[in-house]
Amino acid sequence: MRNMTEADLTEVVLERYASTPDPRLRTLLHTLIRHLHAFVREVRLTEDEWMTGIQFLTRTGQMCDDKRQEMILLSDNLGISALVNMVSAGVPEGTTESTVIGPFYVPDSPQREWGESVLLREGADRELIIHGRVLGPQGEAVPGASIEIWQTDANGMYDIQDRSQPEHNLRGWYRARKDGTFLLKTIRPTSYPIPTDGPVGELLQLSARHPFRPAHIHAMVSAPGYRQLTTHLFDSEDEYLDSDVVFAVKSSLIRTFERNESAEAAAQWGVKAPFWELRNDFVLSRDE
Amino acid sequence: MRNMTEADLTEVVLERYASTPDPRLRTLLHTLIRHLHAFVREVRLTEDEWMTGIQFLTRTGQMCDDKRQEMILLSDNLGISALVNMVSAGVPEGTTESTVIGPFYVPDSPQREWGESVLLREGADRELIIHGRVLGPQGEAVPGASIEIWQTDANGMYDIQDRSQPEHNLRGWYRARKDGTFLLKTIRPTSYPIPTDGPVGELLQLSARHPFRPAHIHAMVSAPGYRQLTTHLFDSEDEYLDSDVVFAVKSSLIRTFERNESAEAAAQWGVKAPFWELRNDFVLSRDE
Known part of the structure; x- marks a missing residue:
């Protein structure tokens, strides 16, 4: 033909x-x-527009290396990642909702002990204790689940974006106990701009969009027999909750970090007062 | 929201x-x-399918360098390039049709003199003479037009794919005379497979498609006041005309290369008999 x-x-x-x-x-x-x-x-x-698109996608691929994933960032910024998460989620009522993985996940992060901090530098302020349980859909304890978290430091950058941070700063995984309980120690997260020095930054500028994500902690929770959960814990006081640049906020994932000024409680958790506290359960669905 | x-x-x-x-x-x-x-x-x-797509596009971008454009190849193989050419062409009846540029165009190729060959190696067989005129839509001569051509060598590879070829082998541009006439010398083209050692090759394999393009010579013709024409001259005897892997064949671009066994004619053109000959005009539309 x-x-x-x-x-x-x-x-x-x-x-x-x-x-x-x-x-x-x-x-x-x-x-x-x-x-x-x-x-x-x-x-x-037009052929000129096509060529601009070809060059844009080429540069997006070429911006990627073992520490940067600009193609995921592009997908995130077009709302595609959030939509894929939405159409493929399909979790039962009552289990914890998932959201996008984003471009900053790093496999093989180190294990942290019970209550050990993922903050690897001195001078922590806004320390945050997260404790709770990993549960199944019937409320049963999930023994020995892995709870992996990653987040930016106070300067809004992940370890892999910032050479001044120790490797694996604010990144690591914890093992839940037999009764599903866990105790994580970190810092209260901050809102931050996604990287704007690449093709996705150009796109944001050309479309007059701000580059900010609301403060959040990434979490990936997995255990044999259960579906792996990739989610965020968002800070309820953040100003960008309604305009997340990557469209990943879900109401059920917004958490209030409680301020605690008790020196006694601080000593119990091994932090300095005042600190922040979150009681949070992760509820997994069964693997099918 | x-x-x-x-x-x-x-x-x-x-x-x-x-x-x-x-x-x-x-x-x-x-x-x-x-x-x-x-x-x-x-x-x-699904999220797994999404990640496979992200990695595929990332590798496609990373496969590109100054000599390879895998993202154009991907667009070509999905029929997008041919469709863009179709929707943006809109040339008046009677002018030469355009087709895709493909991933092997190289800017700043060298000028060739009247009748000089673009073949830069010894041992030419299947020599091909192309002569004709560059014309405007009313049949007027377009003086001094540039006619740039590029094609593979007999092994099916472009110079930029094949280190054994001299740089700019089978690539160059000619200046038409004041009466629009030109004389190009090259070799009769051959069908060839597109590069299959990258992501696009995987796609072809997964979709059980052959990788061949029918034999053609690329041409880009330009002159002040006229719209630049990017086109191909296809060989009418090729077996892949109906299954071009990049969907770029148009009937009006199919040419019959005439075999000429005359030693006298060969001497006149500066080639060895037998050789191949094509009388071909390029008809440009006005720039608007």
């Missing part, structure tokens, strides 16, 4: 991918091709 | 990009976001 209309061309391309052996991949490719072609036809994309 | 449905989320994302100052960019972003979100909802994209 050589003299094609626009609609013909899309049909020819779909037909050419019809031999894809894996049926799910075939569906993904067909649906993606139909939507991308519809986009091109609808906006009458 | 924190407790969103899938449709809510898309509206929130669109609203957040509504402040984009440039109206064309706003339209492009809004339309792209609507289609990408529709894709995610329609296929119920």
Whole structure:
């Protein structure tokens, strides 16, 4: 077929991918091709605009290395990551909601002992104690679950963005006890701008959007027999809760960190008063 | 807005990009976001599939350097480049049709003299003479037009893919004379596979598609006052004309290279008999 209309061309391309052996991949490719072609036809994309897009995506890929994932950041900023999380979540009522993983997760972070702080530098203020239980959908204790957390330091940067921080600062995983209880120690998180020195920063500038995420702690909770939970704990007092640049806030994930001025309580937890405290359970759904 | 449905989320994302100052960019972003979100909802994209896609696009960007453009190759293989060419072409009846530029164009290739060969190695066979005129839409001569061509060598590789070839082998631009005439010397092109050692090669393999392009010579023709033409000259005898992996064939661009066994004609053109000959005009549209 050589003299094609626009609609013909899309049909020819779909037909050419019809031999894809894996049926799910075939569906993904067909649906993606139909939507991308519809986009091109609808906006009458020019060759200059196409080339700008090609170069933008190329630079986005090239910005990635073992410490930076600009392609995830792009997906996050177009609301795609939040939507994928929404369509694929499907957790039962009563279990903890998930949200996006974001570009700053690092595998193989170190284990922290019961109540050990993930803050690896001196001069902690705004210390935060998080204690609670990992539970299953029937309220049963999940023994020995892994609770991994990561967050920025007070300057709004993750360890992998900031050479002045020790490796694995504010990053690590804890093992829950047999009764599902855990005790984490960190600092109260802060709102921060996503990295704006790459293609995604250009996009934000061109679209006159602010780059801020509301203060949050990332958490990934897993245990055999349960579905892995990737979520955030958001600070209820943050000014960006309604305009998160990556669209990841869910009401059920907003937490109030309680201020505690008791020197006695501080001594009990091994922190300085005043400190912040959160009682929080993670409720997992069963793996199917 | 924190407790969103899938449709809510898309509206929130669109609203957040509504402040984009440039109206064309706003339209492009809004339309792209609507289609990408529709894709995610329609296929119920899983987080694992999303991550596979993120990694695929990241590797595609990282495969690019000054000699390789895998992101263009991806666009070509999804039929997007051909569709962009189609929707943005809009040339008047009677002018030469355009087609995709592809990933192998190199700016600043050297000028070739009247009748000089772009083949920079010894041992030419299948020599090809192309002569004709660059014309405007009313059939007027376009004096001094630039005709740039690029193609693979007999092994199916472009100079930038193949270290054994001299730099700029089978690549260069000619200046048409005042009467629009030109004389190019090259070799008859061959069909070839696109590079399959990167992410696009994986895609072809997963979708059980062959990687071949029908034999062609790329041409880019430009002159002040006229719209730049990016096109191909396809070989009418090629077996892949109906299954070009990048969907770029147009009937009007198929040419028959005439075999010429005359020693006298060969001497006249400065080639060895037998050689191949093509009489071809490029008809440009006016720049608007």
